[in-house]
Amino acid sequence: MAKPTIRFRGFDDEWEQRKLGNIFKEYSEKNHTELPALTIIQGGGTVKREDSDRNLMYDESNLSNYKMVQKDDFIVHLRSFEGGLEKSSLDGIISPAYHTFHSDVADSRFYYPYFRSHEFIKYKLVPHVYGIRDGRSIDVAGMKTIEIPYTSMEEQRKIGDYLDSLDHLITLHQRKCDETKKLKKYMLQKMFPQNGSKVPEIRFKGFTDEWEQRKLGDVIEKLTGGASIAPDDYVDVGYRTIPKGAVNSSGVADMSGCKNVSEDFFEKNISSKTSSGELVTSLRDLVPTAPNMGRIVRICGETEDFLMPQGVYSIIVKEKNSEDFLITYSNSPEYRKIIMAEKNGSTQVHIRNGEFLNIDIPLPSYEEQMKIGEHFKTLDHVITLHQHKCEELKKLKKFMLQNMFTQKNK
Secondary structure, three states: OOOOOOOOOOOOOOOOOEHHHHEEEEEEOOOOOOOOOOOOOOOOOOEHHHHHOOOOOOHHHHHOOOOOOOOOOOOOOOOOHHHEEOOOOOOOOEEEOOOOOOOOOHHHHHHHHHHHOOOHHHHHHHEEOOOOOOOOOOOOOHHHOHHOOOOOOOHHHHHHHHHHHHHHHHHHHHHHHHHHHHHHHHHHOOOOOOOOOOOOOOOOOOOOOEEEEEEEHHHHHEEOOOOOOOOHHOOOOOOOOOOOOOOOOOOHHHHOOEEEOOOHHHHHHHHHHHEOOOEEEEEEEEOHHHOOOOEEEOOOOOEEEEEEOOEEEEEEEEEOOOOHHHHHHHHOOHHHHHHHHHOOOOOOOOOOEEHOOOOOOEEEOOOHHHHHHHHHHHHOOOOOOOOHHHHHHHHHHHEEEEEEEOOOOO
16 A cells, blocks of 8 residues: 655655554443443534533433443444544543443554545445435444554554644633634623723723713714625726625735726726724625624735725824724724614614714723724734734644645545
8 A cells, every 4th residue: 555645754665545443443332320321522522411501401320221431432422424433632532322422553643534534424434325325224244344544553653643743832822812812702791981981991001080971973083885786787807896804803804706807997986995003894784794894904914005995984084093993992892782772774773874883982092092093002012913923823733634645535
């Protein structure tokens, strides 16, 4: 059999193809009621049923019929034909409807990503699925005949260690990202006045003055709306438009869904132009809950002109007012409540320009605005860094999985 494209130094032997049932042996041990009952989290191993957020009902008096499963052993469960085989995270007992597999000649860390890969599920496992819709099941006897790649335990452990290290880094960056998001949420609640108060609970040292109550229209110099763009107006190459999903809670416009219009169309609608570095908001949302309507974001990146579609508005802020403060306030709980109260419509919700500009906003001094805006801009930067690192590591893991395993012809 062929060798994998990428290997650790010192491993040169060709990989074998062995039947799954010759590497992993099915076992069925019952009467282990001293062990905790487990539930399967697809893609997340197993957890104790009492720790699961699912409201699972089961007969505790019949646990003697449950099958024992050991940590790191594999489980064929009811949805394995969709998500692959699952690996147990701890010792316990599982439903008698499941099948358990153990191996003394395989490292589960090596095989777990393989058993959950698209190639294994689609080309190896699905041919052994029978039944239709929710009645589908896996022919376990047939599954045992599937040929899978096999290499020495030493190489398996080496690959398992490497994949473990990638998973650890992904988990670390995801945890840091989640922690920073929680901090941001907490600070958004505490650093803006609430319930009619004129000062926030948490302030930077040196600021004691009461905040003023102003209108958004007192802060915004100019609010410019977008152009009417029909589906036929879009072209393959031209000026990019601001996507409807650009507005979000990160403070930075998401430009991943950009479409293009011709130079001629752009020039005819030049009044709806915006550019890199400017602020935009959306006063229209197709989602009734309007999760992002009214939030304010900045267009980042190299200097470029864009055309705004209807519902998207550019914002120019008056002097002695902080753009970053305004971006931050648009994500605060108090402001989100106002947006929900002001929105019109049921299917395509919206806020009228005048209603938007008439929204009350608590305003501190320019110096305090700058301090608050910079603080939250830093938090958003940290969140983005960890998100990007997670994405890069996941791409690396996907690439390595594609190249560190041999693929038999489908």
